[in-house]
Amino acid sequence: MTTIDRNKPILVTGGTGYLASWIVKQLLDQGFHVNTTIRNKSNQQKYQHLLNIEKESKGTLSIYEADLLLDHSFQEAMNGCELVIHTASPFKISGIKNADKELVQPALQGTRNVLFSANDTNSVKRVVLTSSIVAMIGDACDVKELNNGVFNEKSWNTTSSVSHQPYPYSKTMAEKEAWKIAEKQNRWDLVVINPGFILGPSLSQRSDSTSIELMIQLFSGKFKTGAPAGDHAIVDVRDVAHAHILAGLIATANGRHLAAAHQKDFLSISNVIRKQYPNYPVPQKYVPKWLFQLIAPFMGVSRKYVKCNVGYDFVFDNSYIKKDLKMSFISFEKTITDHFTQLVEDGLIPDLRS
Structure with a gap:
């Protein structure tokens, strides 16, 4: 059992990110003092939305510069914090030239840097790590290996690698590394969040999040001839x-x-x-799997990815988060509608609503 002093600052790494911005906002709205890290403090345009949020909130915000690949980079921002929320990690599923350099090493080294800083910061009592559902399951076809096709917190991704599904591999390796580091000390405890496919409105106009990019493509007509079949485990960014x-x-x-x-x-x-x-030119039917597999390289994904993921359905068990964190979830319709409205109002997709 770990009790956090609510008067102490809370560190959120990678504060300009799609998810992290919402964490910062919710903490500020509740009146907390938030320390957050960004890569380049001189580029105020990247974090101006956080400064605007602070002005309208009850809380206070301090901005620090930190780099996932630099040792001790997070030390200054962490000083005096009892709670660290580590979200910063690269997220790319296409256009990857060197998976080890672009994804795996930053995820591993970033996790090590933040947690080694936690080891060196006497005030830290708890670290909350953003992992992913893909650390639990690599490809949708892997469900056949699970108990009755249902996966939960006991499941681990065993099929991803640097050459196949490098992003899930990076998240799996980073989470496993975090648990190893946490187990070697006894001052702070580790709690992990494994989100599914995150959707919902963004607090900034950035479009370099993979989730946001996919939604822009979907509403702008890229998939109007047909969408790939297969379920996703969707969750609202605010949740x-x-x-x-x-x-x-x-x-x-x-x-x-x-x-x-x-x-x-x-x-x-x-x-x-x-x-x-x-x-809106959104898809109304499924594209045949053979066709999607044929054109996959032109869509930025491998044919193996299509083979192992398109057309597979699965069941997830989210009963633990409802029990342990008393979580309830925003409706699917609200998530999609709010996300769509934000994209239109920010000019990221054309306004064809009339």
Whole structure:
């Protein structure tokens, strides 16, 4: 059991990220003092939205510069913090030239740097780590190896590698490394959040998040001839942020937490918007798997990825996060509608709503 002093600052790494920005906002709205790290403090445009959020909140914000690949980089930002929420990690699933350099090493080294700093910072009592559902399962076809096709916190990804599914591999290796480091000391405890496919409105106009990029493509007509079949474990970004905060502040929080709410596919997402705004060129049917496999390299994914992931359905068990963190989830329709509205209002997709 770990009790956090709510008067002490809370560190959120990678504060300009899609998820991290929501964690910072929710903490500020609750009146906390938040320390957050960014790669380049001189580029204020990247974190201006956080400064704007601070002005309208009850909390206070301090910005620090840190780099995942630099030793002791997070030390200054962590001083005096009892709770550290580590979200910073590269997220790319296409256009990868050197997976080890672009994904695996930054994820591993970043995790080590943050947790070694926690070891060196006497005030730290708890670290909440953002892992991923892909640290539990690599390819959708892996469900056949699981108990009745259901996966949960006991599941680990055993099929990803640097050459196949390097992003899931990076998240798996980083989480395993975190547990190893945590087990070698007894001053702070580790709690892990494993989100599914995160959707929902962004607090900034950035479009370099893979989740946001996919939604822009979906609503802009890239998949209008058909979408790949297969379910995703979808969760609202605001729920994932809330889960991180609960994991940090609930004294009894423990272990891994599968943070997913809805088992839906791309057509389900499209249907939510088409019912409200029929002018949008969203897909109305599934693209045949053989065809998607044929054109996969032109879409930025491998044919093996399509073979192992398209057309597979699975079931996840999110009962533990509901029990341990008392979590409830935003409706699927609200997540998609709010995300769509944000993209239109920020000018990231055309406004065809009239």
